[in-house]
Amino acid sequence: xxxxxxxxxxxxxxxxxxxxxxxxxxxxxxxxxxxxxxxxxxxxxxxxxxxxxxxxxxxxxxxxxxxxxxxxxxxxxxxxxxxxxxxxxxxxxxxxxxxxxxxxxxxxxxxxxxxxxxxxxxxxxxxxxxxxxxxxxxxxxxxxxxxxxxxxxxxxxxxxxxxxxxxxxxxxxxxxxxxxxxxxxxxxxxxxxxxxxxxxxxxxxxxxxxxxxxxxxxxxxxxxxxxxxxxxxxxxxxxxxxxxxx
Numbered sequence: 001x002x003x004x005x006x007x008x009x010x011x012x013x014x015x016x017x018x019x020x021x022x023x024x025x026x027x028x029x030x031x032x033x034x035x036x037x038x039x040x041x042x043x044x045x046x047x048x049x050x051x052x053x054x055x056x057x058x059x060x061x062x063x064x065x066x067x068x069x070x071x072x073x074x075x076x077x078x079x080x081x082x083x084x085x086x087x088x089x090x091x092x093x094x095x096x097x098x099x100x101x102x103x104x105x106x107x108x109x110x111x112x113x114x115x116x117x118x119x120x121x122x123x124x125x126x127x128x129x130x131x132x133x134x135x136x137x138x139x140x141x142x143x144x145x146x147x148x149x150x151x152x153x154x155x156x157x158x159x160x161x162x163x164x165x166x167x168x169x170x171x172x173x174x175x176x177x178x179x180x181x182x183x184x185x186x187x188x189x190x191x192x193x194x195x196x197x198x199x200x201x202x203x204x205x206x207x208x209x210x211x212x213x214x215x216x217x218x219x220x221x222x223x224x225x226x227x228x229x230x231x232x233x234x235x236x237x238x239x240x241x242x243x244x245x246x
Contacts, residue, residue, distance in 0.1 A: 002135075004143045004170060005179030006163045009152060010111045017144035019119040019135055020112065021166060024148035025158040026207040027079050028105025029124035029233075030223040031064060034081040036242045037231045038088045041096040043240035047110040049074070052101035061097035062087065068103055068151065069210055075101075081126075082218045104148035113238050122233035122240060125162050125198070125226050132169025134232040137245045143170075145182070150206045157205040158223070161198060164189025165226055199224040 007015050023029055032043055044059070046052035049067060053074045056063035064084060065075035077083045079102045100106055105122075112120045119138055123131040123145070135143055145166060147159035164185035170176050171186070178186065192201050202208040202224050211220050234243035 001175045001177055002141055002143055002170065003177045003179070004145065004167055004182045006145045006147060006160075006181035006185050008147050008155075009149050010108055012144065012146040013108065013111050013115055013117065015144050017142040018140035019121065019138055019143045020117055021121045021123040021131060021135070021143065021145045022105060022108045022112065022148065023123050023145060023159045023162040023166070024102070024105030024108070025124050025162045025223050026156070026202070026211060027081060027219050027223060028100070028102045028148065029122050029162070030081040030126055030219075031079055031084060031100065032122050032233045032240055033124055033127045033229050033231050035084045035098050036233055036240075037229050038085060039093040039096060040088075040098045041241065042098070043233070044097065044099045045106045045109040045240060046099065046101045047107045049101050052099050056099040059095070059097055059099070061095060061099050063099045063101065065101040066103060069214070078216070080216065080219050081222050104150070104152045107152060108146060108148050109235065109240070112235060120235040121243065122235075123162060123166050125158075125165050125223060126229045127227070127231055128162065128165035129169040129227045130230050130232050132166050132173065134234075134243055134245055135170060136173055145185075154206065156207055158202045158207060160185050161189050161192065161202070165193075193226065198226065
């Protein structure tokens, strides 16, 4: 039986566990999953914008970035799952590498690298069930789902729903013991999903309403779909790659 709980922000990574899942539904986690499914093989993540710009030039790979939700002029594309689809369809996958800098999700990945954490997965609503299966196959006895939150420091309803969807997928397959926040995330997801109001709920939250009001509504819609991508991003040798289940 696995024990699953939910934590928040970079400090949440300091809760010891056998496996970790970083959840940043809008939009880092969804971008990463989409990029891997579109043929990108290696994703390099930075918390610092200048370093990400320099590194993208060094390895000759596009840079997907945002600073407080806005694409900087030095980036090739926004932190956008629909943007990476359009980019690959237009320019191809190139050398199959991508550099990503974001305000919240990239910070958590950078922190996980600094802490030397093992078995770090990237989860979202779009790949919740696939991540759940990967966690079960890893036979981890404790799982810490770490929500990135809004701008690294505020509650984000979409991340809570993403965590709940992953927990739902785990419980559908194996007996699981849940911490209090995991129980709350699961019941919140089940309630909102059963009413068909995931998009409506995310759209009304801080992150969703900001993206919607600034014209990124396609990303909000795309990220609100559950179990549409069968792909599991995992941090392997400090690079995000597609996890192949044994």
